[in-house]
Amino acid sequence: MSQQSSIVSCEWLAGELSNPQVVIIDCRFRLGQPDWGEQAYQIAHIPGAYYLNLDQDLSSPVATHGGRHPLPDLSHLAEKLASMGIVFGETLVVAYDDMRFAFASRLWWLLRYLGHENVALLDGGWTAWEKQGYPVTNDPCKARSGAFSPKVHTDWIVDIEGVKTRKHLPSVVLVDSRDSDRYRGEHEPIDPIAGHIEGAINSPWKQVTNEQGYLLPFEQLQTLWQDYQNAQEIIVYCGSGVTACVNLFCLDLVGIPNAKLYPGGWSDWCSYLV
Known part of the structure; x- marks a missing residue:
């Protein structure tokens, strides 16, 4: 590995x-x-x-x-x-x-x-x-016998009320992971309202990789988050809690703890505004 x-x-x-x-x-x-x-x-x-x-x-x-x-x-x-x-x-x-x-x-x-x-x-x-020419197949995979008993980290997520009460705290950084034009409200292909949650900074998830889908060098990933290393808590969202996980992956990789997911994201936030 x-x-x-x-x-x-x-x-x-x-x-x-x-x-x-x-x-x-x-x-x-x-x-x-x-x-x-x-x-x-x-x-x-x-x-x-x-x-x-x-x-x-x-x-x-x-x-x-x-x-x-x-x-x-x-x-x-x-x-x-x-x-x-x-x-x-x-x-x-x-x-x-x-x-x-x-x-x-x-x-x-x-x-x-x-x-x-x-x-x-x-x-x-x-x-x-x-x-790269590695082997592929169309054979279906058969069920196997495993054992999975979750130990859920319930404090890794933040709901809409948590975002509302914490987003303006000086120790909290709220990160919008969507493309910058969606963050700025210039383009909204999916949700009924354009824009972003007040107080959020923008760090698009695509910045973590190059256009070929390879992870950027570690030093470049560190640079993405260098201004937020001392935050007590980072709350990350996107449109619906999916691509935000790319940023959460990156934050974990560069060793920044206390990053949490707002799973509902902008699609949940703006559902209360329409």
Whole structure:
């Protein structure tokens, strides 16, 4: 594995495909095309990889409030993880997508939120794996026997009331992870209201990787957060609690603690404004 244990290379993973202590999960997805990822998985995926769908597996059904991707039913997710052969606290889970960690990082964060620290992202994702000529298959994966008993970090999330009461505190940094034009309210393709939560700073999630989906050098990642290293608490949000996890991954990688997720994000916040 690479020096940073939460990121692994295609070369490393290719050497671990037969390792029963490594479970690979394909998280490819397209917003607005909820079946696309599973269809892509059925055509070709990394040998031994299972598939998890953002809408069906990594989120709960949408309600009036709570955002477009509420956190999933944790007991159902735990059952699904166990059926992939994952042993809580032991198995290394490697997640990948083809969108610069946009969806794989949601699984990375959820696993750690459930108390399972042994999880990594595949650097470059599916695109790099395929481009470098590593093996692919369309064989479905059979259920395996695992054991997953979550120990949930309930203090890792902040709801809308928590954001309201803490966002202006000098010791708290509120981070909007969306693209800058959405943050500024110049462009809003999804939500009914444009703009951002008052007091939030903008650190777009795409800054964590290059256009090919590879993690930027460690020093550049540190620079992204150098102004906020002394914050007592960092609350991160995006549109619906998905791509914010890319920033949470980055914050963890550079060693900045106390970063929490507002899962509802802008889609939850503005649902109270319409």
